[in-house]
Amino acid sequence: MTMALPRTATTFSPPVMEARRWLAEAEMPADLPLINVSQAAPVDPPPEAMRREIARLALEEPQAHLYGPVLGLPALREEVAQQWLTAYGGETAADQVAITSGCNEAFCATIATLLAEGDEVLLPVPWYFNHKMALDMAGARAIPLPTDAALLPQIEAAKALITERTRAIALVSPNNPAGVEYPPELIGAFYDLCEAHGLVLILDETYRDFHSSSAAPHDLFARPDWGRTLVQLYSFSKAYRLTGHRVGAMVTSAARLAEVEKYLDTVTICPAQLGQFAALWGMRNLGQWLAGERAEILARGAAVRSGFAPLEARGWRLRGAGAYFAYVDHPFAAPSDVIARRLVSEAGVLMLPGTMFTPEGDAEGQRQMRIAFANLDTAGIGTLIDRLARVAE
Structure with a gap:
């Protein structure tokens, strides 16, 4: 046997x-x-001002040491939603935001809501290795999506790879490992492809704070009922140097987050409270x-x-x-x-x-x-x- x-x-x-x-x-x-x-x-x-705030929180904020809501600190979820309105336009509400223990957990939580044994996710090659590892350990198949000479994935190539087992396409922009920024039109075209085929577009924007353009990197949050198709992932680690605190986020429909909550409650119960308070303070005070x-x-x-x-x-x-x-x-x-x-x-x-x-x-x-x-x-x-x-x- x-x-x-x-x-x-x-x-x-x-x-x-x-x-x-x-x-x-x-x-x-x-x-x-x-x-x-x-x-x-x-x-x-983190910058000294944030470290001082973290020290203050550790001494003066009892909630920083206790369990919190599974989907994250309500004030941080609200802050993300409000800042996303400014950055992307469209409509984003706090109940469409979840805070996670880093962006990798956000990806794992997302695929847990999507995949059964043997299901498939298209990953542009070169891919972010932790995405491939997560799919392997979920019993799913990572389908390599070729990229062109500029390391951009192509719509027609993706169409040809979609099967009855395909559940999502995962993009990272600005890209890890390639460093390229996907044009807004290309991101929009992948959204349209996913919407047409009933797939989910997982868009990892861990490095959005270091995009070379000051314009919105895409218009997906202005699309009607965008949460049905889009799961956006984000990390506070790079922006505020909070890597050791493990604070990430995902933005999608409230209905999907209800499923995500099951996964997060099983894995971490709640994101680290001290890191969440620090991320909230950073969003409010460290813009410059x-x-x-x-x-x-x-x-x-x-x-x-x-x-x-x-x-x-x-x-x-x-x-x-x-x-x-x-x-x-x-x-x-x-x-x-x-x-x-x-x-x-x-x-x-x-x-x-x-x-x-x-x-x-x-x-x-x-x-x-x-x-x-x-x-x-x-x-x-x-x-x-x-x-x-x-x-x-």
Whole structure:
């Protein structure tokens, strides 16, 4: 009798943790301090004003230490709804917002409301590996959706992949890992495709605060009955440096959130209260500071694009650069997972290979690398480019 695999055995090890193991195994160059561009996370704590507020809350706000509502702090849900009205237009109400323990939990909660065993979700390739892992562990199938030379998914390709088991299409914009921003018309076209086929569009906008355009990234919240088709995901981690507090959000119909509540009550009961109070304070008080953070991240992306010529001269190719990420083709004969390990010991650089963002055996993934550049200042980006340019075949 053949035993079925347990859910966790159906997927791969966490890529960022795998990359950290390379550090323990590598002989690091003594004259090259490590440049870690493997993880999309701020390395600095929240600004001092927010830390002081967190300290005050810890001392003076009893509710920060107690259970709260499963779907999140009511005032934070209301604040998200109000700020979304300004940012996107259309109609958004507090009962269409849920607060989650990070954006990954929001994705897992979403697919829990959608999928039965063997159902399918289309994921553009390269994909965000935690989305693939979540689908594996749910007993669902991640269907690779090819992207074009600009790393944008195509409507006609998606149409051809839809089957009777397809339940959703999941997009990430600005994209992780590719760094590209999906044009509003493309996002709208995917919404229309999902609506026409009775699918759900899962739109992960974790990096929306670092979009290069000040205009609304799409008009989906102005569509009639948008909550029937759209589940938008968001994270407070990147905007306010709250990664360790695990605070995310999802925006969809109140009816879907009633199903989401079942999942969240089973997994975490409620999001961490202290992080929610901090996120609320940040939304109300750190608008100007966040604008400065956005400007700095955009400047770093510009530094990658403007400084890439030395790598291009050696056969590297910049495929996308935006928000926290640059996505590149390397010029070497070996596959990217081999090159990534070499870069640790030869260049003092830790980055993730494209094989971690593509289906097993994918030829494109073997030529690609992701650079999470947001933790480097412009001088650090110059140093990174210089080190990579000096790596020999």
